[in-house]
Amino acid sequence: MSGGQPHEAGFYTCDDEFRTLILPFVEDGLTGGEAVIIGYDERKSDLLRSWLDDPSAVTFIADRELYATPARAIAGYRRLAENHVRAGAIGVRIAGDVPHAGNGGRFNGWDRYESAVNTVWDDLPMRSMCLYDATTVSATVRDVVERTHRRVHTPAGAPRTNNRYQDPAEFTGVPAEPDPLETTPLHIELHDPTPAQARHAMARSGQGFVTDTILGELGIGLSEAVSNAIIHGRPPVTVRIWIHPGRVLIHIHDSGNGPTDHLAGLIPTTRTKSGGLGLWVTHQLDLDINLIHSSGGFTVRLRGGRLP
Protein backbone atom coordinates (compact mmCIF):
# COMPACT_ATOMS: atom_id res chain seq x y z
CA MET A 1 0.00 0.00 0.00
CA SER A 2 1.38 3.40 -0.98
CA GLY A 3 0.92 6.78 0.59
CA GLY A 4 0.91 7.75 4.18
CA GLN A 5 -0.67 11.02 5.07
CA PRO A 6 -3.90 10.63 7.06
CA HIS A 7 -6.86 11.22 4.77
CA GLU A 8 -10.07 10.45 6.60
CA ALA A 9 -13.77 10.92 5.92
CA GLY A 10 -16.97 11.29 7.88
CA PHE A 11 -20.71 11.53 7.35
CA TYR A 12 -23.09 13.78 9.26
CA THR A 13 -26.81 14.40 9.08
CA CYS A 14 -27.14 17.75 10.88
CA ASP A 15 -25.11 20.72 12.13
CA ASP A 16 -24.59 19.17 15.55
CA GLU A 17 -23.08 16.07 13.98
CA PHE A 18 -20.94 18.22 11.72
CA ARG A 19 -19.67 20.00 14.81
CA THR A 20 -18.91 16.67 16.53
CA LEU A 21 -16.74 15.64 13.59
CA ILE A 22 -14.96 18.87 12.64
CA LEU A 23 -14.32 20.58 15.96
CA PRO A 24 -11.91 17.99 17.46
CA PHE A 25 -10.04 17.84 14.14
CA VAL A 26 -9.52 21.60 14.16
CA GLU A 27 -8.89 22.05 17.88
CA ASP A 28 -6.47 19.12 18.14
CA GLY A 29 -4.53 20.59 15.27
CA LEU A 30 -4.32 24.06 16.79
CA THR A 31 -3.37 22.67 20.16
CA GLY A 32 -0.62 20.63 18.56
CA GLY A 33 0.93 23.62 16.79
CA GLU A 34 -0.40 22.72 13.39
CA ALA A 35 -1.81 25.11 10.85
CA VAL A 36 -5.47 24.53 10.01
CA ILE A 37 -6.81 25.45 6.60
CA ILE A 38 -10.55 25.37 5.96
CA GLY A 39 -12.08 25.40 2.47
CA TYR A 40 -15.78 25.29 3.34
CA ASP A 41 -18.55 27.44 1.97
CA GLU A 42 -19.60 30.56 3.82
CA ARG A 43 -22.31 28.86 5.89
CA LYS A 44 -20.14 26.05 7.23
CA SER A 45 -17.21 28.41 7.75
CA ASP A 46 -19.40 30.74 9.80
CA LEU A 47 -20.67 27.81 11.86
CA LEU A 48 -17.13 26.70 12.59
CA ARG A 49 -16.06 30.24 13.51
CA SER A 50 -18.91 30.41 16.01
CA TRP A 51 -17.73 27.20 17.72
CA LEU A 52 -14.07 28.15 18.03
CA ASP A 53 -12.55 30.08 20.93
CA ASP A 54 -10.12 31.76 18.56
CA PRO A 55 -11.29 31.57 14.95
CA SER A 56 -8.45 33.86 13.88
CA ALA A 57 -6.07 30.96 14.45
CA VAL A 58 -7.61 29.14 11.49
CA THR A 59 -7.01 30.00 7.83
CA PHE A 60 -10.40 30.21 6.14
CA ILE A 61 -10.21 30.19 2.34
CA ALA A 62 -13.06 32.23 0.91
CA ASP A 63 -11.89 31.96 -2.69
CA ARG A 64 -14.13 29.34 -4.33
CA GLU A 65 -11.53 29.05 -7.11
CA LEU A 66 -9.68 26.68 -4.78
CA TYR A 67 -12.18 23.98 -5.76
CA ALA A 68 -12.58 25.07 -9.38
CA THR A 69 -10.87 21.88 -10.58
CA PRO A 70 -9.37 18.87 -8.79
CA ALA A 71 -5.87 19.70 -10.00
CA ARG A 72 -6.25 23.29 -8.87
CA ALA A 73 -7.33 22.15 -5.41
CA ILE A 74 -4.31 19.85 -5.10
CA ALA A 75 -1.93 22.63 -6.19
CA GLY A 76 -3.71 25.25 -4.10
CA TYR A 77 -3.60 23.27 -0.88
CA ARG A 78 0.03 22.38 -1.55
CA ARG A 79 0.97 26.06 -1.89
CA LEU A 80 -0.89 26.96 1.28
CA ALA A 81 0.65 24.10 3.22
CA GLU A 82 4.17 24.90 2.02
CA ASN A 83 3.72 28.51 3.11
CA HIS A 84 2.63 27.43 6.58
CA VAL A 85 5.47 24.95 6.95
CA ARG A 86 7.97 27.62 5.91
CA ALA A 87 6.43 29.89 8.53
CA GLY A 88 7.09 27.28 11.21
CA ALA A 89 3.99 25.08 11.40
CA ILE A 90 4.86 21.51 12.45
CA GLY A 91 1.93 20.16 10.47
CA VAL A 92 -1.03 21.22 8.36
CA ARG A 93 -4.65 20.07 8.60
CA ILE A 94 -7.12 20.73 5.84
CA ALA A 95 -10.87 20.30 5.50
CA GLY A 96 -13.08 21.45 2.68
CA ASP A 97 -16.08 20.68 0.51
CA VAL A 98 -15.50 18.52 -2.54
CA PRO A 99 -18.14 19.59 -5.07
CA HIS A 100 -20.98 17.16 -5.73
CA ALA A 101 -24.63 17.45 -6.67
CA GLY A 102 -25.65 17.41 -3.02
CA ASN A 103 -23.88 20.73 -2.36
CA GLY A 104 -24.72 22.31 -5.70
CA GLY A 105 -21.57 21.21 -7.48
CA ARG A 106 -20.52 18.62 -10.02
CA PHE A 107 -18.57 15.53 -8.92
CA ASN A 108 -16.94 14.85 -12.31
CA GLY A 109 -13.21 14.38 -11.72
CA TRP A 110 -13.41 14.66 -7.95
CA ASP A 111 -13.38 10.87 -7.56
CA ARG A 112 -9.80 10.98 -8.84
CA TYR A 113 -9.04 13.82 -6.43
CA GLU A 114 -10.28 11.89 -3.39
CA SER A 115 -8.07 8.96 -4.36
CA ALA A 116 -5.07 11.09 -5.27
CA VAL A 117 -4.88 13.03 -2.02
CA ASN A 118 -3.90 9.82 -0.25
CA THR A 119 -0.46 10.28 -1.79
CA VAL A 120 0.08 13.62 -3.50
CA TRP A 121 1.10 15.47 -0.36
CA ASP A 122 3.30 12.68 1.02
CA ASP A 123 6.26 15.04 1.23
CA LEU A 124 4.38 17.41 3.55
CA PRO A 125 3.15 16.92 7.14
CA MET A 126 -0.50 17.11 6.11
CA ARG A 127 -3.68 15.42 7.15
CA SER A 128 -7.14 15.94 5.75
CA MET A 129 -10.72 15.39 6.82
CA CYS A 130 -13.47 15.07 4.21
CA LEU A 131 -16.93 15.45 5.73
CA TYR A 132 -20.02 14.75 3.70
CA ASP A 133 -23.67 15.53 4.40
CA ALA A 134 -25.22 12.05 4.48
CA THR A 135 -28.65 13.51 3.67
CA THR A 136 -27.53 14.92 0.31
CA VAL A 137 -24.68 12.73 -0.82
CA SER A 138 -25.55 10.36 -3.66
CA ALA A 139 -24.89 6.63 -3.58
CA THR A 140 -22.19 7.08 -6.21
CA VAL A 141 -20.35 9.71 -4.19
CA ARG A 142 -20.69 7.71 -0.97
CA ASP A 143 -19.22 4.69 -2.73
CA VAL A 144 -16.22 6.76 -3.88
CA VAL A 145 -15.74 8.20 -0.38
CA GLU A 146 -15.72 4.74 1.09
CA ARG A 147 -13.15 3.49 -1.42
CA THR A 148 -10.79 6.45 -1.01
CA HIS A 149 -10.46 6.98 2.75
CA ARG A 150 -8.70 4.58 5.11
CA ARG A 151 -10.81 5.57 8.09
CA VAL A 152 -14.38 6.79 8.26
CA HIS A 153 -15.73 8.82 11.17
CA THR A 154 -19.28 8.90 12.43
CA PRO A 155 -20.63 11.18 15.13
CA ALA A 156 -21.67 8.20 17.20
CA GLY A 157 -18.31 6.70 18.04
CA ALA A 158 -14.70 6.02 17.20
CA PRO A 159 -13.59 6.05 13.60
CA ARG A 160 -13.63 2.69 11.89
CA THR A 161 -10.96 1.29 9.66
CA ASN A 162 -12.42 1.13 6.20
CA ASN A 163 -12.01 -2.30 4.61
CA ARG A 164 -13.30 -0.97 1.27
CA TYR A 165 -10.32 1.34 0.88
CA GLN A 166 -8.52 1.01 -2.46
CA ASP A 167 -4.91 1.93 -2.98
CA PRO A 168 -4.70 4.85 -5.43
CA ALA A 169 -2.91 2.67 -7.98
CA GLU A 170 -5.82 0.24 -7.89
CA PHE A 171 -8.66 2.74 -7.61
CA THR A 172 -11.32 2.58 -10.31
CA GLY A 173 -13.04 5.86 -10.89
CA VAL A 174 -16.58 6.73 -11.82
CA PRO A 175 -17.24 6.29 -15.55
CA ALA A 176 -17.68 9.54 -17.42
CA GLU A 177 -21.32 10.51 -17.67
CA PRO A 178 -22.56 10.66 -21.25
CA ASP A 179 -23.22 14.17 -22.48
CA PRO A 180 -26.44 14.75 -24.44
CA LEU A 181 -24.42 16.69 -27.03
CA GLU A 182 -22.66 13.44 -27.93
CA THR A 183 -25.90 12.05 -29.33
CA THR A 184 -26.35 15.04 -31.64
CA PRO A 185 -24.71 15.40 -35.07
CA LEU A 186 -21.01 16.15 -35.03
CA HIS A 187 -19.97 19.57 -36.21
CA ILE A 188 -16.58 18.49 -37.53
CA GLU A 189 -14.34 15.43 -37.46
CA LEU A 190 -10.63 15.62 -38.13
CA HIS A 191 -8.40 12.67 -38.98
CA ASP A 192 -4.76 12.87 -37.93
CA PRO A 193 -4.63 16.65 -37.53
CA THR A 194 -1.61 18.56 -36.37
CA PRO A 195 -2.18 20.48 -33.14
CA ALA A 196 -2.45 23.68 -35.18
CA GLN A 197 -5.01 22.23 -37.59
CA ALA A 198 -7.13 21.03 -34.67
CA ARG A 199 -6.95 24.39 -32.92
CA HIS A 200 -7.86 26.34 -36.03
CA ALA A 201 -10.82 24.08 -36.83
CA MET A 202 -12.10 24.35 -33.27
CA ALA A 203 -11.67 28.11 -33.13
CA ARG A 204 -13.45 28.65 -36.42
CA SER A 205 -16.27 26.32 -35.40
CA GLY A 206 -16.71 27.67 -31.89
CA GLN A 207 -16.49 31.37 -32.70
CA GLY A 208 -19.62 33.07 -31.44
CA PHE A 209 -20.90 30.03 -29.54
CA VAL A 210 -18.71 30.47 -26.45
CA THR A 211 -16.56 33.33 -25.19
CA ASP A 212 -13.07 33.98 -26.51
CA THR A 213 -11.71 33.09 -23.08
CA ILE A 214 -13.29 29.65 -23.23
CA LEU A 215 -12.12 29.19 -26.82
CA GLY A 216 -8.60 30.10 -25.73
CA GLU A 217 -8.59 27.55 -22.92
CA LEU A 218 -10.15 24.90 -25.14
CA GLY A 219 -7.39 25.65 -27.63
CA ILE A 220 -4.76 24.86 -25.04
CA GLY A 221 -6.49 21.66 -23.92
CA LEU A 222 -7.10 20.51 -27.46
CA SER A 223 -3.54 21.27 -28.54
CA GLU A 224 -2.13 19.35 -25.58
CA ALA A 225 -4.39 16.37 -26.12
CA VAL A 226 -3.57 16.15 -29.82
CA SER A 227 0.15 16.58 -29.06
CA ASN A 228 0.01 13.79 -26.49
CA ALA A 229 -1.91 11.53 -28.84
CA ILE A 230 0.73 12.06 -31.53
CA ILE A 231 3.72 11.73 -29.22
CA HIS A 232 2.55 9.09 -26.76
CA GLY A 233 -0.49 7.48 -28.36
CA ARG A 234 -1.06 5.30 -31.38
CA PRO A 235 -2.55 6.40 -34.70
CA PRO A 236 -5.01 7.18 -36.00
CA VAL A 237 -5.77 10.32 -34.03
CA THR A 238 -9.33 11.53 -34.40
CA VAL A 239 -10.77 14.80 -33.18
CA ARG A 240 -14.52 15.19 -32.96
CA ILE A 241 -16.12 18.51 -32.16
CA TRP A 242 -19.70 19.24 -31.16
CA ILE A 243 -20.93 22.81 -31.04
CA HIS A 244 -24.04 24.19 -29.40
CA PRO A 245 -24.92 27.69 -28.24
CA GLY A 246 -22.96 28.21 -25.05
CA ARG A 247 -21.12 24.89 -25.33
CA VAL A 248 -18.24 23.16 -27.06
CA LEU A 249 -17.48 19.46 -26.57
CA ILE A 250 -14.41 17.78 -28.00
CA HIS A 251 -13.18 14.19 -28.15
CA ILE A 252 -9.53 13.54 -28.92
CA HIS A 253 -9.09 9.83 -29.53
CA ASP A 254 -6.15 7.60 -30.37
CA SER A 255 -5.88 3.83 -30.42
CA GLY A 256 -3.23 3.64 -27.74
CA ASN A 257 -3.67 2.79 -24.08
CA GLY A 258 -3.54 6.31 -22.69
CA PRO A 259 -1.57 7.34 -19.59
CA THR A 260 -0.99 4.58 -17.07
CA ASP A 261 -0.18 7.00 -14.25
CA HIS A 262 -3.28 7.24 -12.04
CA LEU A 263 -2.26 10.79 -11.20
CA ALA A 264 -2.02 11.91 -14.84
CA GLY A 265 -3.04 15.54 -15.06
CA LEU A 266 -3.56 15.97 -11.33
CA ILE A 267 0.03 16.81 -10.50
CA PRO A 268 2.85 18.16 -12.67
CA THR A 269 4.98 15.31 -13.97
CA THR A 270 8.21 17.22 -13.67
CA ARG A 271 9.51 20.29 -11.96
CA THR A 272 11.21 21.57 -15.11
CA LYS A 273 9.58 24.26 -17.18
CA SER A 274 10.28 22.85 -20.60
CA GLY A 275 7.92 19.96 -21.04
CA GLY A 276 5.89 17.10 -19.58
CA LEU A 277 3.30 19.41 -18.06
CA GLY A 278 0.63 19.55 -20.76
CA LEU A 279 -2.04 17.44 -19.12
CA TRP A 280 -1.51 19.15 -15.77
CA VAL A 281 -1.81 22.62 -17.33
CA THR A 282 -5.02 21.52 -19.04
CA HIS A 283 -6.45 20.27 -15.75
CA GLN A 284 -5.81 23.67 -14.20
CA LEU A 285 -8.03 25.49 -16.69
CA ASP A 286 -11.77 26.16 -16.47
CA LEU A 287 -12.58 23.10 -18.55
CA ASP A 288 -14.41 19.92 -17.71
CA ILE A 289 -12.10 17.01 -18.48
CA ASN A 290 -12.48 13.25 -18.63
CA LEU A 291 -9.76 10.72 -19.42
CA ILE A 292 -11.59 7.73 -20.91
CA HIS A 293 -9.91 4.37 -21.40
CA SER A 294 -11.70 1.82 -23.55
CA SER A 295 -10.95 -1.33 -25.48
CA GLY A 296 -10.73 0.80 -28.62
CA GLY A 297 -8.17 3.24 -27.30
CA PHE A 298 -8.00 6.38 -25.24
CA THR A 299 -10.12 9.50 -25.38
CA VAL A 300 -9.71 12.89 -23.79
CA ARG A 301 -13.07 14.62 -23.46
CA LEU A 302 -12.99 18.39 -23.09
CA ARG A 303 -16.02 20.50 -22.36
CA GLY A 304 -16.08 24.27 -22.35
CA GLY A 305 -18.92 26.61 -21.58
CA ARG A 306 -21.97 25.67 -19.56
CA LEU A 307 -22.48 22.02 -18.69
CA PRO A 308 -25.74 20.08 -19.07
Add this chain to the structure above:
Amino acid sequence: MVVVDCAPSTGVSLCAEEPSVTGTKFVHDHVCGVYDHADGFVARAAAFLAEGLDMGNQVCYIRAHDTDESADVLGILRDAGFTEALDSGAARVDSLGTSYPTASGQGPAAQVQVYAAATQAALRQGYTGLRVAAEVTDLVSTPSRLDAFARYEILIDRYIAHGPFSAMCGYDRRRLDDHAISQLACLHPIGGDDAAPFRWHAGRRADVRLSGEPDSACRELFVRVLDRTTIELGKQQLIIDATGLKFVDHRAMGALEDFAAARRVHVLMYTRLRTAARIRELLDLKYVAVEVAQ
Protein backbone atom coordinates in the same frame (compact mmCIF):
# COMPACT_ATOMS: atom_id res chain seq x y z
CA MET B 1 -20.83 17.46 -40.41
CA VAL B 2 -17.53 18.21 -42.08
CA VAL B 3 -14.97 15.44 -42.20
CA VAL B 4 -11.40 16.42 -42.89
CA ASP B 5 -8.52 14.07 -43.43
CA CYS B 6 -5.51 16.06 -42.38
CA ALA B 7 -2.88 13.48 -43.36
CA PRO B 8 -0.14 15.14 -45.42
CA SER B 9 -0.62 12.88 -48.44
CA THR B 10 -4.05 14.31 -49.15
CA GLY B 11 -2.68 17.82 -49.39
CA VAL B 12 -5.53 19.10 -47.26
CA SER B 13 -4.62 21.89 -44.94
CA LEU B 14 -6.78 23.82 -42.62
CA CYS B 15 -4.04 26.28 -41.94
CA ALA B 16 -4.52 28.88 -44.63
CA GLU B 17 -1.60 31.26 -44.29
CA GLU B 18 -1.29 34.73 -45.65
CA PRO B 19 0.04 34.64 -49.22
CA SER B 20 3.72 35.33 -49.66
CA VAL B 21 4.54 38.78 -50.87
CA THR B 22 7.20 39.67 -53.37
CA GLY B 23 7.45 43.34 -52.70
CA THR B 24 6.96 45.02 -49.37
CA LYS B 25 5.72 48.29 -48.10
CA PHE B 26 7.08 47.81 -44.60
CA VAL B 27 9.87 49.74 -42.99
CA HIS B 28 11.49 46.66 -41.48
CA ASP B 29 12.11 45.04 -44.85
CA HIS B 30 13.78 41.73 -44.22
CA VAL B 31 12.18 39.25 -46.56
CA CYS B 32 12.49 35.49 -46.69
CA GLY B 33 12.48 34.62 -50.39
CA VAL B 34 11.93 30.88 -50.57
CA TYR B 35 11.69 29.79 -54.18
CA ASP B 36 11.57 26.70 -56.31
CA HIS B 37 12.39 28.26 -59.66
CA ALA B 38 15.51 30.35 -60.23
CA ASP B 39 13.96 32.87 -62.61
CA GLY B 40 11.09 33.25 -60.18
CA PHE B 41 13.45 34.45 -57.46
CA VAL B 42 15.27 36.90 -59.73
CA ALA B 43 11.93 38.36 -60.81
CA ARG B 44 10.81 38.77 -57.18
CA ALA B 45 14.18 40.21 -56.30
CA ALA B 46 13.91 42.67 -59.19
CA ALA B 47 10.55 43.89 -57.89
CA PHE B 48 12.03 44.24 -54.39
CA LEU B 49 15.05 46.14 -55.69
CA ALA B 50 12.94 48.36 -57.96
CA GLU B 51 11.02 49.42 -54.87
CA GLY B 52 14.34 50.31 -53.28
CA LEU B 53 15.37 52.40 -56.29
CA ASP B 54 12.07 54.28 -56.04
CA MET B 55 12.98 55.10 -52.43
CA GLY B 56 16.39 56.39 -53.48
CA ASN B 57 18.32 53.37 -52.24
CA GLN B 58 21.38 51.94 -53.82
CA VAL B 59 20.47 48.36 -54.67
CA CYS B 60 22.44 45.21 -55.19
CA TYR B 61 21.59 41.73 -56.46
CA ILE B 62 23.93 39.13 -55.03
CA ARG B 63 24.02 36.03 -57.13
CA ALA B 64 25.01 32.55 -56.18
CA HIS B 65 28.36 31.28 -57.20
CA ASP B 66 28.62 31.08 -60.97
CA THR B 67 26.10 28.55 -62.25
CA ASP B 68 24.12 28.27 -65.41
CA GLU B 69 21.06 29.63 -63.62
CA SER B 70 22.76 32.74 -62.34
CA ALA B 71 24.53 33.59 -65.55
CA ASP B 72 21.70 35.65 -67.01
CA VAL B 73 20.87 37.71 -63.93
CA LEU B 74 22.13 40.85 -65.61
CA GLY B 75 19.99 40.14 -68.62
CA ILE B 76 16.91 39.61 -66.51
CA LEU B 77 17.52 42.84 -64.59
CA ARG B 78 18.03 44.87 -67.74
CA ASP B 79 14.80 43.43 -69.11
CA ALA B 80 13.14 44.50 -65.85
CA GLY B 81 14.12 48.11 -66.40
CA PHE B 82 17.38 48.29 -64.48
CA THR B 83 19.60 49.39 -67.37
CA GLU B 84 19.90 53.03 -66.33
CA ALA B 85 20.44 52.09 -62.66
CA LEU B 86 23.08 49.52 -63.60
CA ASP B 87 24.86 52.06 -65.81
CA SER B 88 24.81 54.78 -63.14
CA GLY B 89 25.88 52.54 -60.30
CA ALA B 90 22.61 52.85 -58.43
CA ALA B 91 22.22 49.13 -59.05
CA ARG B 92 24.89 46.48 -59.26
CA VAL B 93 25.30 42.75 -59.30
CA ASP B 94 27.79 41.11 -56.97
CA SER B 95 28.71 37.57 -56.06
CA LEU B 96 28.42 35.77 -52.74
CA GLY B 97 32.17 35.72 -52.41
CA THR B 98 32.40 39.50 -52.69
CA SER B 99 29.46 40.34 -50.47
CA TYR B 100 29.98 37.63 -47.84
CA PRO B 101 33.75 37.61 -47.34
CA THR B 102 33.26 36.41 -43.79
CA ALA B 103 31.31 33.32 -44.84
CA SER B 104 34.41 31.21 -44.34
CA GLY B 105 34.54 31.82 -40.63
CA GLN B 106 34.87 35.25 -39.11
CA GLY B 107 31.52 35.05 -37.38
CA PRO B 108 28.06 36.51 -37.81
CA ALA B 109 28.84 39.89 -36.23
CA ALA B 110 31.65 40.50 -38.71
CA GLN B 111 29.25 40.00 -41.63
CA VAL B 112 26.87 42.53 -40.14
CA GLN B 113 29.74 45.03 -40.14
CA VAL B 114 30.33 44.34 -43.84
CA TYR B 115 26.79 45.44 -44.65
CA ALA B 116 26.89 48.30 -42.16
CA ALA B 117 29.97 49.63 -43.91
CA ALA B 118 28.37 49.19 -47.34
CA THR B 119 25.27 51.03 -46.13
CA GLN B 120 27.35 53.92 -44.83
CA ALA B 121 29.17 54.03 -48.15
CA ALA B 122 25.85 54.25 -49.99
CA LEU B 123 24.73 57.07 -47.72
CA ARG B 124 27.96 58.96 -48.37
CA GLN B 125 27.28 58.65 -52.11
CA GLY B 126 23.95 60.39 -51.62
CA TYR B 127 21.64 57.39 -51.57
CA THR B 128 18.97 57.04 -48.90
CA GLY B 129 20.15 53.56 -47.95
CA LEU B 130 21.17 50.17 -49.26
CA ARG B 131 18.85 47.36 -50.37
CA VAL B 132 20.09 43.89 -51.19
CA ALA B 133 18.56 40.76 -52.70
CA ALA B 134 20.85 37.79 -52.20
CA GLU B 135 20.65 34.18 -53.33
CA VAL B 136 22.25 32.61 -50.28
CA THR B 137 21.42 28.91 -50.55
CA ASP B 138 25.12 28.03 -50.77
CA LEU B 139 25.69 29.69 -47.41
CA VAL B 140 23.25 27.35 -45.64
CA SER B 141 23.97 24.15 -47.51
CA THR B 142 25.30 22.21 -44.48
CA PRO B 143 24.04 22.09 -40.88
CA SER B 144 27.05 24.02 -39.55
CA ARG B 145 26.75 26.68 -42.27
CA LEU B 146 23.05 26.98 -41.62
CA ASP B 147 23.64 27.40 -37.90
CA ALA B 148 26.16 30.17 -38.48
CA PHE B 149 23.98 31.89 -41.06
CA ALA B 150 20.89 31.69 -38.86
CA ARG B 151 22.83 33.45 -36.09
CA TYR B 152 23.81 36.08 -38.65
CA GLU B 153 20.20 36.46 -39.79
CA ILE B 154 19.18 37.31 -36.21
CA LEU B 155 21.89 39.95 -35.95
CA ILE B 156 21.39 41.50 -39.39
CA ASP B 157 17.67 41.66 -38.72
CA ARG B 158 18.36 43.93 -35.73
CA TYR B 159 20.40 46.20 -37.99
CA ILE B 160 17.65 46.20 -40.63
CA ALA B 161 15.01 47.08 -38.04
CA HIS B 162 16.75 50.31 -37.15
CA GLY B 163 18.93 51.23 -40.10
CA PRO B 164 18.58 52.26 -43.76
CA PHE B 165 19.39 48.73 -44.91
CA SER B 166 16.94 46.15 -46.21
CA ALA B 167 17.33 42.67 -47.66
CA MET B 168 15.63 39.76 -49.39
CA CYS B 169 17.24 36.38 -48.76
CA GLY B 170 16.79 33.76 -51.47
CA TYR B 171 16.57 30.12 -50.43
CA ASP B 172 16.22 27.39 -53.04
CA ARG B 173 13.57 24.89 -51.93
CA ARG B 174 14.94 22.35 -54.40
CA ARG B 175 18.22 22.16 -52.48
CA LEU B 176 17.05 22.71 -48.91
CA ASP B 177 14.62 20.53 -46.99
CA ASP B 178 11.65 21.87 -45.03
CA HIS B 179 13.54 21.54 -41.76
CA ALA B 180 16.29 23.85 -43.01
CA ILE B 181 13.93 26.37 -44.55
CA SER B 182 11.80 26.67 -41.44
CA GLN B 183 14.89 27.50 -39.36
CA LEU B 184 15.51 30.46 -41.64
CA ALA B 185 11.98 31.58 -42.51
CA CYS B 186 11.00 32.11 -38.88
CA LEU B 187 13.79 34.67 -38.44
CA HIS B 188 12.28 37.01 -41.04
CA PRO B 189 9.33 39.35 -40.43
CA ILE B 190 7.92 38.56 -43.84
CA GLY B 191 7.98 35.84 -46.47
CA GLY B 192 8.16 32.05 -46.31
CA ASP B 193 4.73 31.98 -44.71
CA ASP B 194 4.14 28.26 -45.13
CA ALA B 195 7.50 27.49 -43.51
CA ALA B 196 7.24 29.68 -40.42
CA PRO B 197 4.88 28.42 -37.71
CA PHE B 198 6.07 31.38 -35.69
CA ARG B 199 8.35 34.36 -36.21
CA TRP B 200 11.09 35.67 -33.93
CA HIS B 201 12.85 38.81 -35.09
CA ALA B 202 13.78 42.32 -34.03
CA GLY B 203 11.07 44.78 -33.12
CA ARG B 204 11.13 48.48 -33.74
CA ARG B 205 9.67 49.43 -30.36
CA ALA B 206 10.59 46.21 -28.57
CA ASP B 207 13.73 44.13 -28.50
CA VAL B 208 12.01 41.18 -30.12
CA ARG B 209 8.77 40.56 -31.95
CA LEU B 210 7.25 37.10 -31.46
CA SER B 211 4.24 36.13 -33.54
CA GLY B 212 2.47 33.04 -34.81
CA GLU B 213 1.92 29.80 -32.92
CA PRO B 214 4.88 28.12 -31.20
CA ASP B 215 3.50 24.75 -30.13
CA SER B 216 4.59 21.15 -29.61
CA ALA B 217 5.04 20.53 -33.33
CA CYS B 218 7.71 23.23 -33.59
CA ARG B 219 9.14 23.10 -30.10
CA GLU B 220 12.56 22.00 -31.31
CA LEU B 221 12.60 24.84 -33.81
CA PHE B 222 11.65 27.40 -31.16
CA VAL B 223 14.35 26.17 -28.79
CA ARG B 224 16.90 26.29 -31.59
CA VAL B 225 15.94 29.87 -32.43
CA LEU B 226 16.33 30.89 -28.81
CA ASP B 227 19.70 29.14 -28.58
CA ARG B 228 20.93 31.18 -31.54
CA THR B 229 19.80 34.48 -30.07
CA THR B 230 22.47 36.51 -28.34
CA ILE B 231 21.75 39.23 -25.84
CA GLU B 232 23.83 42.39 -25.59
CA LEU B 233 26.25 42.28 -22.72
CA GLY B 234 24.84 43.90 -19.60
CA LYS B 235 21.27 43.90 -20.81
CA GLN B 236 18.97 43.07 -17.93
CA GLN B 237 15.55 43.21 -19.51
CA LEU B 238 14.28 41.95 -22.83
CA ILE B 239 11.03 43.39 -24.09
CA ILE B 240 9.05 41.08 -26.36
CA ASP B 241 6.22 42.41 -28.47
CA ALA B 242 4.02 39.33 -28.70
CA THR B 243 0.87 41.14 -29.79
CA GLY B 244 0.99 39.02 -32.93
CA LEU B 245 1.07 35.79 -30.98
CA LYS B 246 -1.96 33.65 -31.82
CA PHE B 247 -1.14 30.66 -29.64
CA VAL B 248 1.49 29.66 -27.13
CA ASP B 249 1.82 26.55 -25.02
CA HIS B 250 3.64 25.68 -21.83
CA ARG B 251 6.58 24.29 -23.79
CA ALA B 252 7.25 27.61 -25.48
CA MET B 253 6.79 29.56 -22.26
CA GLY B 254 9.10 27.12 -20.51
CA ALA B 255 11.67 27.48 -23.26
CA LEU B 256 11.51 31.27 -22.88
CA GLU B 257 12.09 30.87 -19.16
CA ASP B 258 15.13 28.65 -19.78
CA PHE B 259 16.44 31.12 -22.37
CA ALA B 260 16.07 34.08 -20.00
CA ALA B 261 17.53 32.24 -17.03
CA ALA B 262 20.58 31.14 -19.01
CA ARG B 263 21.25 34.70 -20.10
CA ARG B 264 20.31 36.22 -16.74
CA VAL B 265 17.85 38.56 -18.37
CA HIS B 266 14.26 39.26 -17.39
CA VAL B 267 11.70 39.00 -20.16
CA LEU B 268 8.64 41.21 -20.30
CA MET B 269 6.18 39.95 -22.87
CA TYR B 270 3.30 42.05 -24.15
CA THR B 271 0.55 39.95 -25.69
CA ARG B 272 -3.19 39.82 -26.32
CA LEU B 273 -3.28 36.17 -25.29
CA ARG B 274 -4.68 35.80 -21.81
CA THR B 275 -3.65 32.15 -21.95
CA ALA B 276 0.02 33.24 -22.02
CA ALA B 277 -0.47 35.00 -18.70
CA ARG B 278 -2.35 32.01 -17.34
CA ILE B 279 0.40 29.59 -18.32
CA ARG B 280 3.02 31.90 -16.87
CA GLU B 281 1.13 31.90 -13.59
CA LEU B 282 0.66 28.13 -13.58
CA LEU B 283 4.33 27.49 -14.27
CA ASP B 284 5.34 30.13 -11.73
CA LEU B 285 7.96 31.50 -14.09
CA LYS B 286 10.67 33.59 -12.47
CA TYR B 287 12.28 35.18 -15.51
CA VAL B 288 9.27 35.78 -17.73
CA ALA B 289 6.52 38.30 -16.97
CA VAL B 290 3.45 38.74 -19.13
CA GLU B 291 1.33 41.82 -19.62
CA VAL B 292 -1.91 41.29 -21.46
CA ALA B 293 -2.59 44.16 -23.86
CA GLN B 294 -6.21 45.07 -24.44
